[in-house]
Amino acid sequence: MQGTSTSVAGSASSGAAKAAALSLPEAARPARAGSALAAQRSRRAWLMLAPVGVVLLLVAGWPLARTIWFSFTDAQLGGLADAQFVGLENYLGEYGLLRDEQWWGSVANTLRFALLSVSIETVLGLGVALLLNHPSRGRTLLRAAVLVPWAIPTVVSAKMWSWMLHDQFGVVNHYLMALGLLSAPVAWTANPDLALFTVVLVDVWKTTPFMALLILAALQMVPADCYEAARVDGVPAFTVFRKVTLPLILPGVAVAMIFRLLDALRVFDLIYVMTSNSRTTKSMSVFVREQLIDFQQVGYGSAAATLVFFTIALLTLLYMGLLRPALQKVEA
Amino acid sequence: MSKKRMSLSRLGYLAASALLVGFSVFPFLYAVSSSLKGRTGLFSPEFLPAHPTLENYVGVFSEQPFAHNLLNSVVVAGGVVLLSLGLSLMAAWALGRVDFRGRGALLLTVLSASMFPQVAVLSGMFELVRWAGLYDHLGALLIADLLLTLPFTVWVLVTFMKQLPRELEEAATMDGVGVFTLVFRIFLPLLWPAVAATGLLAFIAAWNEFLFALTFTLSTEQRTVPVAISMISGPSGYELPWGSIMAASVVVTLPLVGLVLYFQRLIVSGLTAGAVKG
Numbered sequence: 001m002q003g004t005s006t007s008v009a010g011s012a013s014s015g016a017a018k019a020a021a022l023s024l025p026e027a028a029r030p031a032r033a034g035s036a037l038a039a040q041r042s043r044r045a046w047l048m049l050a051p052v053g054v055v056l057l058l059v060a061g062w063p064l065a066r067t068i069w070f071s072f073t074d075a076q077l078g079g080l081a082d083a084q085f086v087g088l089e090n091y092l093g094e095y096g097l098l099r100d101e102q103w104w105g106s107v108a109n110t111l112r113f114a115l116l117s118v119s120i121e122t123v124l125g126l127g128v129a130l131l132l133n134h135p136s137r138g139r140t141l142l143r144a145a146v147l148v149p150w151a152i153p154t155v156v157s158a159k160m161w162s163w164m165l166h167d168q169f170g171v172v173n174h175y176l177m178a179l180g181l182l183s184a185p186v187a188w189t190a191n192p193d194l195a196l197f198t199v200v201l202v203d204v205w206k207t208t209p210f211m212a213l214l215i216l217a218a219l220q221m222v223p224a225d226c227y228e229a230a231r232v233d234g235v236p237a238f239t240v241f242r243k244v245t246l247p248l249i250l251p252g253v254a255v256a257m258i259f260r261l262l263d264a265l266r267v268f269d270l271i272y273v274m275t276s277n278s279r280t281t282k283s284m285s286v287f288v289r290e291q292l293i294d295f296q297q298v299g300y301g302s303a304a305a306t307l308v309f310f311t312i313a314l315l316t317l318l319y320m321g322l323l324r325p326a327l328q329k330v331e332a
Numbered sequence: 333m334s335k336k337r338m339s340l341s342r343l344g345y346l347a348a349s350a351l352l353v354g355f356s357v358f359p360f361l362y363a364v365s366s367s368l369k370g371r372t373g374l375f376s377p378e379f380l381p382a383h384p385t386l387e388n389y390v391g392v393f394s395e396q397p398f399a400h401n402l403l404n405s406v407v408v409a410g411g412v413v414l415l416s417l418g419l420s421l422m423a424a425w426a427l428g429r430v431d432f433r434g435r436g437a438l439l440l441t442v443l444s445a446s447m448f449p450q451v452a453v454l455s456g457m458f459e460l461v462r463w464a465g466l467y468d469h470l471g472a473l474l475i476a477d478l479l480l481t482l483p484f485t486v487w488v489l490v491t492f493m494k495q496l497p498r499e500l501e502e503a504a505t506m507d508g509v510g511v512f513t514l515v516f517r518i519f520l521p522l523l524w525p526a527v528a529a530t531g532l533l534a535f536i537a538a539w540n541e542f543l544f545a546l547t548f549t550l551s552t553e554q555r556t557v558p559v560a561i562s563m564i565s566g567p568s569g570y571e572l573p574w575g576s577i578m579a580a581s582v583v584v585t586l587p588l589v590g591l592v593l594y595f596q597r598l599i600v601s602g603l604t605a606g607a608v609k610g
Contacts, residue, residue, distance in 0.1 A: 045426035052423040059479040063456025145353040151592040153540040155558040156581040269542040288451040309452035316447040
């Protein structure tokens with residue numbers, strides 16, 4: 001297995017090398033067999049794309065269009081077919097979303113959650129990536145250990161931490177009290193001042209590895225001769241990090257941050273399982289599902305879902321702007 | 333640099349590594365240990381169970397339809413992976429190896445679809461699922477989960493497909509090979525490590541999916557494992573049976589951790605290709 005698994009990284013470079021070795025200069029190639037062949041190829045390409053296109057329209061395009069449509073109606077879960085058009089009532093009306101304190105509460109919770117967790121994950125992820133990048137015999141073991149939290153399903157990590165953070169029997173309270181850091185057990189998820197902070201910590205535990213791997217990928221692309229030159233000149237390690245490493249990996253880190261931010265803004269499982277419907281942690285996604293399913297207010301819930309969609313779409317555009325250089329490389 | 337400072341930085345490295353390993357692995361080990369504790373041992377926080385017992389594991393399978401839930405998850409995640417890989421291999425050939433107008437726009441569409449918030453399609457999908465008669469049926473998840481996996485698998489496979497030598501395809505076309513044979517008989521064997529990595533990541537995504545599974549299934553027998561675990565409750569309803577919850581958690585996580593550790597390198601290359609690709 002070891003042999004084949006290395007070959008993924010290997011196949012990329014060896015494949016490219018083979019292609020370079022085999023490819024003749026452009027002029028020496030036999031002339032392309034005319035545009036008829038090219039047209040046939042592009043027809044085939046569209047044919048091969050059709051199934052994915054149909055599926056994506058079915059699972060993304062159509063349901064999204066329906067959600068947006070429902071947001072302009074008074075649809076109820078029990079009778080979706082009886083929905084009446086109500087215009088912008090769900091957004092701007094007297095009981096509209098924009099005047100709903102609960103909605104704004106969930107927006108604030110989500111933003112707080114996303115910004116806090118992504119900034120902590122970036123700092124920790126950078127540290128972990130530097131550690132993983134350090135040449136050492138134990139590096140494989142280290143990387144394996146780091147992958148464990150990432151591999152655990154979110155619902156499971158939510159449950160595991162709920163148990164560890166249990167106010168009476170939890171091991172976290174027990175150790176903190178044994179160390180004298182706490183004088184009485186703390187209700188981590190039930191205390192409104194701590195609940196959001198607690199879910200952020202669990203999210204950090206689970207997703208820092210992912211951040212670290214993305215940053216590690218950026219670190220490994222820093223050309224070795226940069227470090228060589230710095231070493232020859234006797235520049236101290238921290239200065240090398242600040243002046244050479246950091247600027248070079250910054251684009252990679254920024255892409256990873258936005259990628260994680262988009263993910264964190266959608267947060268559902270962790271908050272739903274750990275703090276169910278506490279007002280202090282309810283995220284936008286939890287709010288939407290509550291309206292749609294628990295309260296059966298499909299029109300209202302869809303309006304909230306539509307706002308979530310456009311927020312994330314806007315950020316996605318930003319992400320793609322940042323990705324464009326990499327994208328052009330893929331297209332070349 | 334003096335020898336003393338060298339050893340100091342080495343010590344720092346070791347300490348940081350140990351801390352990292354402990355922090356990463358401890359919660360899972362603690363879950364394993366809790367799952368082995370009996371009813372009384374559970375409420376004392378020592379790390380090693382004094383009287384290890386398998387009663388929680390027996391309980392999960394006898395008091396809950398957990399074996400059924402596991403089977404559901406295997407069927408859904410496995411089906412979603414096969415569908416995604418088959419469809420996206422075809423699409424990846426078109427997007428990765430053919431120059432046609434609109435290719436860049438399509439790549440961007442696929443990429444943006446992978447950022448899709450699940451709640452944005454929840455009400456529309458609910459309608460679709462009910463219309464198709466798939467409510468409270470695994471088929472609903474088989475379809476809905478494609479939203480999570482398909483854009484990702486297409487995107488990653490395009491990256492890998494591009495790296496195959498062009499001569500291979502030219503030779504095959506010379507021999508009059510059709511496009512399906514080309515993709516599935518010639519490219520697939522060459523791409524298999526990439527396909528395995530992509531498939532494994534898609535499998536994990538589908539295995540862990542919670543929102544759709546929670547919303548589109550109703551009966552206990554149709555639940556997948558994340559939903560089943562989130563809903564395990566005790567006979568009284570006041571005290572949660574933590575031992576059973578931990579046992580169920582270990583059962584669903586152990587195979588994943590095993591797979592991830594075994595396919596470590598593949599996963600790392602697949603993950604980074606999916607997110608940053610450079």
